[in-house]
Amino acid sequence: MAAEISAGSPPMVRFERVVKRFGDLEVLRGLDFEVRRGERVTLIGPSGSGKTTILRLLMTLERVTSGTIEVDGECLSHVRRRGRLVPADERHLRRIRRKIGMVFQQFNLFANMNVLRNLTEAPVRALGLPREQAEARARELLEMVGLADKALEHPSRLSGGQQQRVAIARALAMEPEVLLLDEVTSALDPELVAGVLDLLRDIARSGDLTVLCVTHEMRFARDVSHRVLMFDHGRIIEDGPPEQIFSDPAHPRTRAFLQAVL
Numbered sequence: 001m002a003a004e005i006s007a008g009s010p011p012m013v014r015f016e017r018v019v020k021r022f023g024d025l026e027v028l029r030g031l032d033f034e035v036r037r038g039e040r041v042t043l044i045g046p047s048g049s050g051k052t053t054i055l056r057l058l059m060t061l062e063r064v065t066s067g068t069i070e071v072d073g074e075c076l077s078h079v080r081r082r083g084r085l086v087p088a089d090e091r092h093l094r095r096i097r098r099k100i101g102m103v104f105q106q107f108n109l110f111a112n113m114n115v116l117r118n119l120t121e122a123p124v125r126a127l128g129l130p131r132e133q134a135e136a137r138a139r140e141l142l143e144m145v146g147l148a149d150k151a152l153e154h155p156s157r158l159s160g161g162q163q164q165r166v167a168i169a170r171a172l173a174m175e176p177e178v179l180l181l182d183e184v185t186s187a188l189d190p191e192l193v194a195g196v197l198d199l200l201r202d203i204a205r206s207g208d209l210t211v212l213c214v215t216h217e218m219r220f221a222r223d224v225s226h227r228v229l230m231f232d233h234g235r236i237i238e239d240g241p242p243e244q245i246f247s248d249p250a251h252p253r254t255r256a257f258l259q260a261v262l
């Protein structure tokens, strides 16, 4: 599968010597990795190993303690102005965020807006799309996620699975280049999980989206990802194609982790 990705293309995401601390707790310990454009990468590892922090850093919901993160060649923490590197301002961060869509474990829909509005708010406000155009696109996306008839409902009237489909459609409404998926099925009732994973499988495979996914759904990880990164205590201890990581892990900690979750 990895052969689909051109080895010569520039990285879409690059972490270089990234350290992240929360107080005394060092969550990421000098992390280096790259994700190529169109590559789908799953992050696995024990709870607390720093996976969600990586997605939150990319979404600029957190800032690095030290090191560099680049998205599509642009540094998250600094910007070049008149030939000088200066700390990133809100305008720069907004421009980077527009390239990235994130789907959270807890859906995080706007509770006070109906489904259609959830999908059109950011495209209208952040991208400046005319409302009619945003609505047309939103309706297409709702059709795709199987919720065309729920456009005018409020999120609280939907099941968890339906809410998560809306959240997925909302992330795609911004036409992101990078999609971040953070344990998107963990909060769902078991009978709703397969439907959401099927949808994501189709989305991930259909376009040239770059995907970073944190999940405990190993079958899903195996089906959609080109690469799996195994984390332990804020470091990558194994990096390889899913067939290798899942069938023949090199690191004893990966073996132990997989035995516990499979």
Ligand code: ADP
Binding pocket: 022, 025, 027, 045, 046, 047, 048, 049, 050, 051, 052, 053, 054
């Ligand atoms: P994972 O996704 O692998 O379970 P996380 O990235 O969520 O791990 O968390 C890594 C560690 O960082 C955990 O010990 C967590 O408690 C801690 N952590 C995450 N966010 C914060 C925060 N905002 N403040 C303090 N500690 C945090």
